[in-house]
Amino acid sequence: MEAQVANMAPRAGVSDARAQASPGRWGRRLKRALIGVSAVVSALYAAEWAWIQSGSNQWELQQDERGAQIYTMKSPGSAMVKIRGVVQSKEFSLSNHLAPFLDASIQDDCAKWVEGCIRYQVIKPFDPRTQSNVTMWTVAVFPPFMPREFLLQGTLSQDPLTKVVTLENIAVPNKLPQNDCCVRLTHVHNVWRYEPMADGTIKVEFLSDLDMGGSFPKILLNLGAPGEIHKMLTVDNPKQLRQEKYRKASLDFIDEGRPGAVQ
């Protein structure tokens, strides 16, 4: 009995000691966790600051495969990189390239044009007088991020001398009231440039300058977009442009002539 009591006494003592030590141990753990979290948060802020300040402000070649070159430009002061894709081919005429811009039927299958597209609406059809339209693309992104709305004013222009056609898509976030479903992009300036060359090819340049808005991680867009643009220029778009309705298109306000040709 005494032995049992003697055996129990130290256990009880240890238990008491543990009970007393617990708050201290948890306190130390909490302290370490707080220090760790602060260090990580500080490191992230420092890294973001360093990233924003970085950049050569020059186009740098990232990829040169299957006839398409992808360049990126990081400017100091901006968190986003701009991406420029260049491809050159004889396969499509200017009208063939531009016909989808005027095609309202894309509303039925917009995901074929933009990955993740869940809706495409023609808000203001193309007006040949103003050479512009207003459209809205709603694109799903992965959870937990809300779908993104690209409400864009597209403006076409053609240089009468060089025949270069430029299609500029600029964000017009206030053309329609905000929808609760989605994040409306406020910074989009994407430019398509089609330059007829002397050898009969057309040089296509696509410049992407956008921010997905909200809390969407910029790093994902910066890392993923160059590859997506390469795929769009070399695989997705040519496949769509080969459709009969676009092949046959002839836009009367577009001059297919070669640069420098006298009218």
Add this chain to the structure above:
Amino acid sequence: MKTLTLADGIPATQKRPWKSRLPKRLLKILMVVTLALTALLLVSHLAWNRSGSNQWELAMDEDGIKVWTLKAPGSNLVKVKGQTRIKSQLAGMVKLLEDLDSCVDAECYDAKVLQTIETPPGRYAAYVRFKYDIPGFPTQDFVLLQEHVQDPRDKRLEINLLAAPSRIPADECCARVTHLHNSWTLKPLDNGVLDVEFMQDTDMVGMPYFLVNFALRAGTFEVLKQLQSLMDMEKYRTAKAAGIHEWSSN
């Protein structure tokens, strides 16, 4: 012979005078305060970001000028809309808002037209560039598509300004504004009065959003307040604007 002191026999850790422990204690307090502040800022940022009715709400109504704000959930920035009435011709306002020589009255500089776009009658469009200084912050570099369209029936003029940041390469001098969609609606009424509505949806680069929100609201009010005195200036009173049709009640 060694003289005993009160500290003798006390463990080394307890021997350290109170003053030598002060930096460590201060550091601890500083860390806790920093963490608490960070947590508070994070929570208030999230609360602000999620807030908003997505409706225009009247924020100011003074001196014949009304200012509304619209806060949408998910956005840190508010949109600001102001409305007032002034005595002016449309041409005077067009000169102020579109003629880059008028930059001097809006405190902008290095203004130039990058490209004028060919447009049908009643419409105008051009890419323009100008700079604007904000003390304590980077010089704001505006590269914009500036356009207007006039309604042939009531002569109402809508002027839109859209950020077109990729029009020209970035300039290391300044911070290029990438988010701007502002508009002016000028509706001529009888007796030479213009109903003016000005909407701003802009982000200033390098400026915290709470300051941008404050500046947009105060700035909208100030701009509308100064309009009448600007339009009273000779150059705006006698201005002519190509393609602009003034209102006539006859």
